[in-house]
Amino acid sequence: MAEVQLTSGLVGPTTTHAQLVTQSRSWDAEVDTNALFCRHTVEEVRQIAQRTRLDIERKKEDLRQMVGERYRDLIDAADSIVDMKTFCGHVVHSVSQMAHQCQQLQQTHLVKGSGGLLGPPTQSETHSLAARVKLLADTPEEIWCCLESQRYLHATHHFLLAQHVFSLLGGGGGARPGPAVQRLWHSIKCFKATILQCCRQHLQSSEEGEEAMVHSLCAIVLLEACSLRQAFAQFLLARKAAVQAVFHPSRQGHRSVRVQVCQAVGVVWRSLSHVSTIFCGRDTPSGLRSPPLLLKVLQEFAAGKQTGFVSPLHAGTSELPRLHTRLSEILPADIHSSCEEWITTCVEDMERGVGSLLQHVTSVKALASIRAAVHNLLLESADAAPPARVNANPASEWLEICQRVLGRELSIWNTFLCPLLFSRAKAILSGLFLEAGSHSTATLGQLLAGMEEHPSRYAADCHASLHLWQEDSHPSATQGNGIDTLRLKARACTPSVYSFCQSFGAKLEEIIQDASHYLRPESQLHVPAKKVVLFPFDLYGDSSAMHQFLQHSTTDCISRFLAGVDERVSEVRGQEGGAQARAVDRLLVVGRICQSLVECCPALARLSVGCRKQEPATPGSLAGGRAHRLLSHNWKREAEAEKNPTSEMLQQRALTIYRVWVEWCAKQCRLQFQEQLSSEMELSALSSTLAWQRVTIAEEAESGKQVSSEIQVPAQASVYVTALLFGLCQEISRIGGHAVHRSILLELGGRVLRGILGSYRTLLQDLATMPQNCALQLLFNLHFLARVLPGPKDSETGVDGEVKGLAEQLQAFVDPFDLDVFLPHILSNLERQLQRSAVLLGLLLALRGPVQLGTHRAPSGSAQEKHVVIPLVPSMARLHTLPISSPLPQPPTKHAQITVTEPMLTPSFLATVSFCSHV
DSSP: OHHHHHHHHHSOTTOOHHHHHHHHHHHHHHHOHHHHHHHSOHHHHHHHHHHHHHHHHHHHHHHHHHHHHHHHHHHHHHHHHHHHHHHHHHHHHHHHHHHHHHHHHHHHHHHHHHHOOSOOOOHHHHHHHHHHHHHHHHHHHHHHHHHHTTOHHHHHHHHHHHHHHHIIIIITSSSOOOHHHHHHHHHHHTHHHHHHHHHHHHHTOSSOOHHHHHHHHHHHHHHHTOOHHHHHHHHHHHHHHHHHHHTOHHHHTTOOHHHHHHHHHHHHHHHHHHHHHHTOOEEOTTSOEEOOHHHHHHHHHHHTOOTTOOOGGGGTOOOOOOOSSOOOOOOHHHHHHHHHHHHHHHHHHHHHHHHHHHTTOOOHHHHHHHHHHHHHHHHHHHHHSOOSSTTOOHHHHHHHHHHHHTSSOOOHIIIIIHHHHHHHHHHHHHHHHHHHHHHHHHHHHHHHHHHHHOTTTTHHHHOGGGOOOOOOSOHHHHHTTTOOHHHHHHTTOOHHHHHHHHHHHHHHHHHHHHHGGGSOOGGGTTSOOOOOOTTTTOTTTTHHHHHHHHHHHHHHHHHHHHHHHHHHHHHHHTOOHHHHHHHHHHHHHHHHHHHHHHHHOHHHHHHHTTSOOOOOOOOOOSSSSHHHHHHHHHHHHHHHHHHOHHHHHHHHHHHHHHHHHHHHHHHHHHHHHHHHHHHHHHTHHHHHHHTEEEEEEEEEOTTSOEEEEEEEEEOSOOHHHHHHHHHHHHHHHHTTGGGSOHHHHHHHHHHHHHHHHHHHHHHHHHOSOOOHHHHHHHHHHHHHHHHHSOOOOOOTTSHHHHHHHHHHHHHTTSOHHHHHHHHHHHHHHHHHHHHHTTTTTHHHHGGGOSOOOSOSOOSOTTOOOOSOOSOBOSSOSSOTTOBOSSOOOOOOOSSOOOEEEOOOOOGGGGOOOOSOOOO
16 A cells, blocks of 8 residues: 555656656566567667666656655644744733733722722813823824924924823833823824934025024924034034035936036025024123024023913923933034034035036136126125124124134135136136147148148248238228238238138137136226125136136147147258258248237237237327337337247247248358359359459559550459349248348348358369459459348457458469559449449348448549449439439549449340249
């Protein structure tokens, strides 16, 4: 029977038909092994054995799972049985205890009824008990009404009165109150946590008055039986949480940054005001010291002087709830230290909260509106607050509050917001300066790339004389931007340079327009400075710091721009040949930009000198004194620009670029002159003869007769010398030399002169002999070049000494007797040549100052010179010294002993040699 049960247990509901077949097959194989080997092959027998082993393992696993599940069910059933037994025992014990108590109660009533020791309660006692129970029953509803109307001190009064009544009913010890009273008290005592939570939330409110704050603090003191110092600590924690709650993401919603910042400032201002009124005592006009408002309200509550509360008589008792702690005023030193810690914590919270909010502000104008809103908020809050004394202004009231709360002066703006807003303003302006610098660099790159790709489109930038600015008939057109076309002409400003300056100026003008909202208005600049304003605050107190920041930022922006210019200068200096010539042209455009940026970009000038608007020029007629006013205004601006570090940086960089051009020009002149000088030596006879003049000299022989002789002396410089100097003048005019600094042109003249002297020195070192005519022509050329090219005024050991030494070497190739005869005429012709070249080479001669003419005369004292070499216009209403191109007929001179015959030059030598090819 046991085997049958075990087998039936093994074959459970989960056993399939295939498993039963497998079991039968395995059983048959065990019974008849010989039949198994007869019917199947060895391989099939092995498979059957393997399948049988798998069936055995699977049955073992099923058995283990079944036993485990049944064991757990058995344990759960046993635990349930034990719990039922314990619960039944408790029920039986409770029932027996109830039966025992009922028996005792019945015996007690029987004893009292029979003995008469305890009589029935009186009517007053019954009414008192009913009133107390009624008060407990009505207290939950009263507390709910008080909580809904936010009268937390009244709710506390109801709770304390109910607690006192419950203690009278036996809840405080002694006799145990009845079940009904206990149920009522259980429904009331949970209100303590609710009232405390509501009071703490009320303390965190940002727009509550002093009375509501005092009532909430009184409720906390009465319910938690804490001291005033502990209540003060809780108040500061609540106000700190109020500041943090302003910046919580859940409370931001659709409020603007300005609203949130003003709300945070309002919380700080009201918190300090509440501390001064609620926790700090103050001196009355009568000389007595009034207690803090919190202590006063608590004393009135304890004395029953507060109105609107339920009378204790309604509860059947004449006693009031007593305070469990001794109330004492907080020491001023403790208030000062606690408030200092609170302010430090709030500053950190404001830095995080306001700092994150200001990241969404993208303009200085918005920051200025936030500052103005905070200023108006503090003014309105001070006006709305009741004054502590008659005729007290808000500033004195705030000073008294700070002295009571902190023991020192405090500016809410300077402590909490000013550094944050100023830092954000600097970050915004720095981004604008970076954008302006990047834009200028990109614009300059596009300009230079366009010059390289389309040279014909930018021809005026390579040749400044190709573009002429047109005067506007309406002066208001040029007064609008402060730029006059006459000044553009004087500064050789091309349209591309002017367009770049206007583009860069537009970016800087945006910065000025945005930053001007944060600066003191022009109308208040001349107002005398007042004492530091603590309340509310000086609206434009950080204008000077903003001016300094704008100046430094402008200098940094220009420095970054000039760093890119320096890279271009280095690239140009590393190039050679025609590529360097084209690169020099592009670099000169950069130099003009640096030179014209301050003048053509008024915004840059304003940012450099403090972002103050310049006074506009007084409008007047174009005739009369307009030019004088313009020049005087320009001289003033130039004098101011010299003191401006930004302008000085730009001017120095422009000089550096022009020095690169000077080096390139000097190199080209030296190479060209050296080549032409070698050609001159090869064609010395032809070139010397054609450029000389015949001079007839009459002298008395030993016999007393007049003997005339004819000599030939150089009358003008060689053609290649004149072509070189004229080409140099063309190059100076091409780049707008009238706008180039005088020191650059003097340096150019000095470098070219040194290169020419070096070529002379090389020539004389290689030659042992030289024809006399060639030496005289070279001597004339040398003196002519030394007089025309502007160079530094060196001593005998400098350039002048070198010229004198070379002249002596050339004179050594001439016969001394002939030299004495030729030299005066050469010097006289040199003066005449200088006069004739005064117009052609005026750009070079003007750099040496007034030319001293007529120093050297002809050797004969009776000879007369033509002092006016350039004929004048015979009749002209204006400009009587205007030169003309063709000579006028002159009357013959009767007493002239020296006849000068002008040479006729062939057209082949009049061909102008180009200075350099600019593509």
